[in-house]
Amino acid sequence: MTILDKITTDKIKEVALRKSLIPVSQLEQSVLFERATVSLAKAVREGSGIIAEHKRRSPSKSVINNSLSVQDVASGYEQAGASGMSVLTDGKYFGGSLDDLLLARAAAQFPLLRKEFIVDEYQILEAKAYGADAILLIAATLSRKQIEQFSTFAKGLGLDVLCESHNEEELQKSIMPSVDMLGINNRNLKTFEVSLETSKELIKQIPDEFVKVSESGISSVEAIKELKPHGFQGFLIGENFMKTDNPGESAATFIKQLR
Numbered sequence: 001m002t003i004l005d006k007i008t009t010d011k012i013k014e015v016a017l018r019k020s021l022i023p024v025s026q027l028e029q030s031v032l033f034e035r036a037t038v039s040l041a042k043a044v045r046e047g048s049g050i051i052a053e054h055k056r057r058s059p060s061k062s063v064i065n066n067s068l069s070v071q072d073v074a075s076g077y078e079q080a081g082a083s084g085m086s087v088l089t090d091g092k093y094f095g096g097s098l099d100d101l102l103l104a105r106a107a108a109q110f111p112l113l114r115k116e117f118i119v120d121e122y123q124i125l126e127a128k129a130y131g132a133d134a135i136l137l138i139a140a141t142l143s144r145k146q147i148e149q150f151s152t153f154a155k156g157l158g159l160d161v162l163c164e165s166h167n168e169e170e171l172q173k174s175i176m177p178s179v180d181m182l183g184i185n186n187r188n189l190k191t192f193e194v195s196l197e198t199s200k201e202l203i204k205q206i207p208d209e210f211v212k213v214s215e216s217g218i219s220s221v222e223a224i225k226e227l228k229p230h231g232f233q234g235f236l237i238g239e240n241f242m243k244t245d246n247p248g249e250s251a252a253t254f255i256k257q258l259r
């Protein structure tokens with residue numbers, strides 16, 4: 001059993017419990033449910049392209065940073081000129097929560113991505129109710145039919161969809177009009193190996209109309225300069241910022257060097 005299988009198995013149980021505690025009707029009553037979303041895909045296309053992540057810990061790195069306020073990180077990233085922010089909401093493996101999303105929303109106006117292992121439409125309703133503008137779908141854990149169902153459902157709520165893959169088969173099943181952004185994860189979620197070559201290879205199969213995002217293991221401005229000519233517009237960066245005392249400032253320094 002890979003770590004991704006374990007996370008998914010736990011997630012299915014967690015979502016069943018959540019559903020029994022908070023009914024859909026209650027999520028739909030959230031004031032944020034009425035909020036007009038901001039397109040992450042558009043922000044990435046038109047801005048720095050940096051999607052900066054809030055990540056306290058991960059199965060591959062254990063603790064990254066446990067002492068920051070998510071509001072400070074959100075406003076720091078926004079002021080730094082990031083196109084958007086990815087907020088990890090998984091608790092068990094990443095130390096995040098839906099409250100992190102809510103707090104980020106309270107502190108910033110730029111687009112927020114709910115970074116979660118989505119296995120059920122219910123989590124997409126949660127994303128909307130807690131202030132997200134976009135969701136992540138992980139092709140490794142979903143069938144083409146599920147990607148279609150979840151992405152269509154998200155679009156109906158005004159949320160953008162980033163669908164991530166790590167190999168050709170995953171990418172091929174993610175290519176559909178209800179997906180806005182195709183992400184290539186440089187980290188293999190099954191083995192944790194990281195290589196930017198994954199991005200450079202797989203992007204060749206992405207049709208023009210999709211926003212193309214390279215994810216994980218990006219730790220230098222040079223890496224961005226290397227990836228851009230291959231056609232990437234978006235860059236998802238977590239640890240490189242989060243491991244510092246001031247992620248917002250680190251992001252600002254980084255983004256300035258891109259200009």
Ligand SMILES: O=P(O)(O)OC[C@@H](O)[C@@H](O)c1c[nH]c2ccccc12
Nearest residue numbers: 053215216217218236237238239240
């Ligand atoms: O911290 P990094 O190496 O910059 O990676 C960020 C992001 O890409 C990574 O956290 C991520 C990409 N896809 C995911 C899916 C689930 C959890 C986490 C992720």
